[in-house]
Amino acid sequence: MDIWQLLTFVATGICLYLAWIAYYRPRKRQRLQYQTAAIQYFDEDDYALPSDAAMTFRGESVARLAKARLxxxxxxxxxxxxxxIVKHDPLRIRLASPGKILSxxxxxxxxxxxxxxxxERPGSQGEILLTYDYLNPGDGAVIQVLHDxxxxxxxxxxxxxxxxxxPQALGTVTLHDIKASKKRRNALRTMFALGxxxxxxxxxxxxxxxPDDYSRMPSAIAWLVGDERNLYLSTMLIILGLAYMSLPSYAFVTGRPRFPKSLRRFVQEPQDGS
Known part of the structure; x- marks a missing residue:
């Protein structure tokens, strides 16, 4: 298989992938998705307080304090x-471990x-009922919860x-200011392209x-490709390329905001203390 057959094979694969997207994307589907941004302000297990000191929230003693935005x-x-919404299994925000929602x-x-x-769900200190009249595609809300x-x-x-x-959980997200987010995305894209x-x-x-293949190539490309087949060098280049592509891909998928841009103005960095 020469280089032109390889390029034809790759192009065919790309066309099949695009055809798959074109077939499935228009299909109607219902999805309720969410991401979380959270920070823990205090935990008595990490900070030993003097016996005459206590952490309180609105006059109530608490062992820890955390803030989350869904x-x-x-x-x-x-x-x-x-x-x-199913009445016997309503949509609700609940704590992932025992605790109390403070506000x-x-x-x-x-x-x-x-x-x-x-x-607040009647009879439960760790659940908040979520209701809405309707949500069009892209509609949503940001809910803040303080808990222990x-x-x-x-x-x-x-x-x-x-x-x-x-509901489909899409992981956690850490938001920076828009300028920093753009710089981070550009750096990840550059690293992916190099890989x-x-x-x-x-x-x-x-x-x-x-020899005919080389004669049809621009001199710069022919120099990069080389005129000797070195399996060890080729293997190392493939491994290095995959490594360069996988790191930004993982960072982009796991840490990027996936919610609509219309909600970004309601989501601030949890460390801002608001």
Whole structure:
């Protein structure tokens, strides 16, 4: 297989992938997704207080204090209706470990017509009921919770008609100012692009080339490809390229905000103390 056959094979794979996206993306689906941003201000297990000192919140003694913001939104293509929430398994924010919700509030919602509300669940100190009239695709809200649980990030649980898997957790997120976020994304993209170039160079060097192939190449590319097939060098280039691509890919997928941009103005860095 010469280099042109390899390029044809790669192009065919890309076309099949794009065709798969074009087939599945237009399909209607309902998804309620969320991410969390949390910080723990104090934990008595980490800081030994004197016997005559105590940590209090609104006059009540607490063993620890944490703040979490849940960013909840409709990540599907169909509207979500509040009437579809299952009554015996309502949507609720609950602590991931035993504890008490000390206070909660809705930081903001881009569409006030959604009528998003968060109310304490009767008979439970660790759950907040989440209701809404409707959520169009991209609609959502940011809910803040102060609690004394060991696990900083609460979870969103419950069921609704059309949500076969329930609320979908997309991990935690740490938000910086917009300028810093752009710099971080640009750095990750640059690192990924360099890794891709190194990977392709390693793959190309494994393909036998004829003198005619070299004659059709620009001199700079022919110099990069080389005229000797070195399996060890090609393998090292492929491994190095994959490593360069995997690190930014992991950082981008696990730490990036995945919620709609309309919600970003309601989400601040948890360390700001607000």
């Amino acid at each position: 960013i909840v939104w409709n990540g599907g293509t169909d509207a979500l209706r509040g009437d579809d 909660h509030s809705i930081v903001g919602t881009p569409n006030e017509g959604n009528l998003v509300s968060a109310d 649980s060991k696990q900083r990030a609460p979870v969103l649980a419950g069921a609704a008609k059309g949500l076969s898997d329930g 891709l170039v190194v990977l392709l160079l390693g793959v190309i060097r494994t393909v036998p080339l004829s």
